[in-house]
Amino acid sequence: MIKAESIDFYYGEYHALKNISMQMEPNTVTALIGPSGCGKSTFLRLFNRMNDLIEGTRLEGKCWVDGVDIYDKSVDVDELRKRVGMVFQKPTPFPKSIFENVAYGLRVNGIKDKKFIAQRVEESLRGAALWDEVKDKLKKSAYELSGGQQQRLCIARSLAISPSVLLMDEPASALDPISTSKIEELIYSLKEHYTIVIVTHNMQQASRVSDKTGFFMLGELIEYNDTKKIFLNPAMEETQNYITGRFG
């Protein structure tokens, strides 16, 4: 379970997130939608402290992951990021073999047991519905895969370290429709084991894969409810306008 409470976030002077409180349940997919620059990606990146990497940012409020205040001084950021996996907009395979890409998270965690690594790699690739396509070329460079395969590889890479939360920042926006539908099926099947938060620009995608949807605009959380409710009967006019494509 992840929770945000009264979050205010600043890039220098710019007030990017305004007093946001939100709670995501385990084993659900929560979609964050909204026009570009509304702060949904910034919000997502709070939960694995990716925003720490950007200089001149400031956070007020609190974030919890599995009951831990993740911005507390006692938190080891690297440990947090092992618990909270992230998949990025563009596939970002490392300049390594397919096998080594998936094994990366295990290796940086100091795991040396070869048998365990091989087993974990296979499980993760199966989990990401990629195993059958790559099982014969695990030693090949990850760059030889197609864009969709690369993205599933990145998902497998995140799964390998057994996180409890999976953050996805527009994971299908750079992919073709077939690859996209594969990723969506994957997201659907993954929610059994993970808490998933997905940022997307694609309304249909949000309605297809998510259980709950939050609508962001200009740094504010306008509406957060069951996906069905948001898409069929939104409470706010802005939400209505956005999902029907009248602006944004």
Added chain:
Amino acid sequence: MDIKRKKRRGLQAWVSWWIEKILAASGGITAFIILLIVVFLFKEGVGLFQSPRVDEGYVLLMHSSNEVDQLSADELKGIFDEDITNWAEVGGKNQAITSLRLDQIMDRFTEEELGGEYEYLSQRMGELIATTPGVIAFVPTLYAPLDHPAVQAMTDNTIALRDFFVGKEWIPTATPVPLFGTLPLVMGTLWVSLFAILIALPLGLGVAIYLAELASPRVRSLLKPVIELLAGIPSVVYGFFGLVVLVPWVQRVLDLPVGETAFVGSLILAIMALPTLISVAEESMKKTPRALREASLALGATHWQTIYKVVVPYASSGISAGVVLGIGRALGETMAVLMVTGNAALIPHTLMQPVRTIPATIAAELGEAAAGGSHYQALFLLGAILFLMTLIVNLMAEALAKKQHNKGF
């Protein structure tokens, strides 16, 4: 829609036509000049293997009973240095060798015997050789008593390819035949360059990583121009610094007989290669996509793990380009190396010996080599060898970059 090609007119079209032509021509001319230089190097050098070993105007004389008619350059040197004292050592009969040069011959006669204009020199020489069966004499052809029945001239060979490429001694001024063994020079060049890179690579990589990943923007903006400034210092200044500071220091600290060693040469070259290496490596590390870095951190990797598992591998083609540029500079660097390596043309066995590199040899000796002579040709061939060495290094670099590119690195 009118999309037919229109005839362009006016000044602008004319100017752009000419600019295109000038650009094309300058590219062609540059390529042509480079080709010409290479052709020139080989053309000037290749004559070496057609030229006789003994200097023009000189001849080697022996007693006509001597059966030895072939001597290698090394053997001749041995004989005239009196290291070889018996014909049996070089495949002849058991007989002591008497090696004579012109001055030694003249010392044996009085001025009257030779004649005021040396008109009897040839005759006296003939008599001397006739009475000394084990003789070998190195004399000007002008005075050689070639028609004397007891005298035979040694058949002279041209300089052998083998002697040039695997000869172990480089003594271009040796008489009767100069020794053009390039092995010590090639080895010297390789040793100095190789160790320069071995020193520069870890240091340069360290600085590059620091600049690209760890330094605060303020430190970086201070340090980078300073490092780039290093590239602008003339090599003679580096050489001067090496000679005055490093050479005595190395001699004292390591307790060596001489401080001018391959080690100091490598040290100076390493310092000279650093700015290029650092700049190129740092830039390619900076080019590592932000997304890749974040992906690594998002998997729980630490900053250091991200650096050595993602950033350095990603930048490896840039780093190897920097290394190759460094080697290229090290191979061809002349002045600084000339000043600090001691220039002894010996095959080095340790780093703590003086060595002589190819560029230093060319720079030091071209001025005293007679144009068109064998020494001159040998120096040009050395230039060609150096060119080939750098060419091989460049091709290797290209192959490396290509390989990595294909792998997606």
